[in-house]
Amino acid sequence: MKFSLFIFLLTSFAYCSYEKVTIGNIDPYYEHKITKEQLKDIILEIKKSFKEQLNKDIFDYSTNGKPINLVYIPTSKIENLITRNQEQLQRKENLAKRLSEQLASSQKRINSLKDEFKDKKAQMDKKIEIYNSYVNEQNKKKKLSKEEYQTIKEEIDKRKKVLNEHLKVYKNDKKELRKEINFYNANVIKYNRIVLDYNRLSRDIERLNRTNKKVRGQTFGEKKTIKKISFKDGKTREIETNTTVSMNKIEIYGFESLNELKAVLAHEIAHLVGIPHVDSKGSLMNPVLQKNQIDNLYLTKEDIAAFEKYF
Template identity: 25%
Template sequence: MNSKIYSALFILILFGGWLIFGDGFGIERTDQKAISPCQEPLTYQLADIDSRFDITQKQLAKIMDEVEQLWESAINKDLINLSPDGEVALNLVYSEEQKQTDAERQFSDRITAKEQQVSTVEREYKRLSKRYEESEEDVRQTLDKYNSKISAYNQLAKEWDGREATSKVIAKFKTLEQEISALEVSLKQKKQKLSSLREQTNAKTERLNNLIKEHNSLIAEYNSRFSKPRKFDQGRFVKHGDNQAINIYQFGNRAQLKTVLAHEVGHALGLDHVDNPKSIMHNMMAEQNMANLQLTNEDISALKKQCDM
């Protein structure tokens, strides 16, 4: 074959934004400890949920229920409840950061789809390549048989040159001629098949190389658009007088949303940031085990201190 795969798949470099929870509070914090959440449960309501987030109120309520259980099980007290007129408004605010996150996810999906295309065509190429090699070997073996028969015929003709051949020799000549004729037909057919496979394989190679170029181009564009670190708030608890709200600005998946909600609920309960990077109340989303979110000792200690336990 004339063509070869000459492009290499690049490694997709996903950007790592600096995801911070925010400082946790808005302008005022003066009466944060006026009523302890351990004395009277904090109530919240599902308020403004931007429709551009791919989540329903029912799904959001379920995640918040998990967040409630996370905090309440730590001290075995009722701390926060959903209520139609709850004092804390829970808002999902579609921010520029979320717009960027969605664009990054969609672009990443395009790269994944292209990778799948590459894998599919690569498998097809390998199958065609194998068939081509087998066909090439078949032509080679048939050609060897053909040349062997021609050699045998010429050798017999040389031996009986100028002599009157016997009926047995004549029959041998006819047999060799028939075999040579059959091999000529077979060889022609096999060469045609080989030529067709060569064209198919080269076309598939070209298709594969083009897909790899497209894949590499997508990765280059992805890295250009999304690889630069960004620092932004994912959520914030704000309190202005009697008005309280948990605003969520950005999340990539359900686990991230739960982590951000758990953090901001902690602020709503009156907790500050803690130093342990694995803690829910740490100011950065980095080392928390979001797949199995749990309070750390620092989180629990902060909550017990807030509840005077």
């Protein structure tokens, strides 16, 4: 039986890794607010600040690094995008539900066909065994007359014809089972694609909602778990599970000053390497942008504790 792959995506996770960043796309909206050279200088200032306070590099600037994009989306456009994405999300959810029900029904039918096919195969093997045994017995006979030989030949041909008819039915049953399995695997692939689309839309809606609430930046990443499944003896069995984590990019949605941009970007770079939020007031990794971080970027003891714990 063929293997089927089930893919599930999750967006909340804890991990840490050294990363490289680069300057990605800068929306024309910001062309009079900041240059690429200024943005690069800010990135290098953050790198230096982190190294001085943590005594190690946690990220670096590189032309092949993860992109930092400055994105501008007008509020009205955001609201329209959220509405459209929510409608698509609902359609994907309904389709995934229907496919899930079809998969469950198909699996029951496959298991039923496999049980039937197992019995039919045993019967077919028995019929072939009887035919071969009969032929072998006739081959042992010696000194047959022409009439006896002709009679035996006609009987063998008759039995072979009947056996071929049974084989034809058997092969059709086997073809039907294979057809059901192929149909099931095609629906699994379709279901996985819908799950991927659903998770992508969910992340987009979350990002847009945050943008609409004046969130200044966001880091994008995903945790992908691939489970390899096999069907054996009418049962589903998990063969292997492989989990990978990858961070993709940083998006900055707005800033009132270059110092504010530095604080927002430092916060998102920390997320990029795997540092979660901390609840301490005044900390860089507080989920709410702190005024003291805009005035003077630094890591509090709570920030440093988070780096020591996760990095």
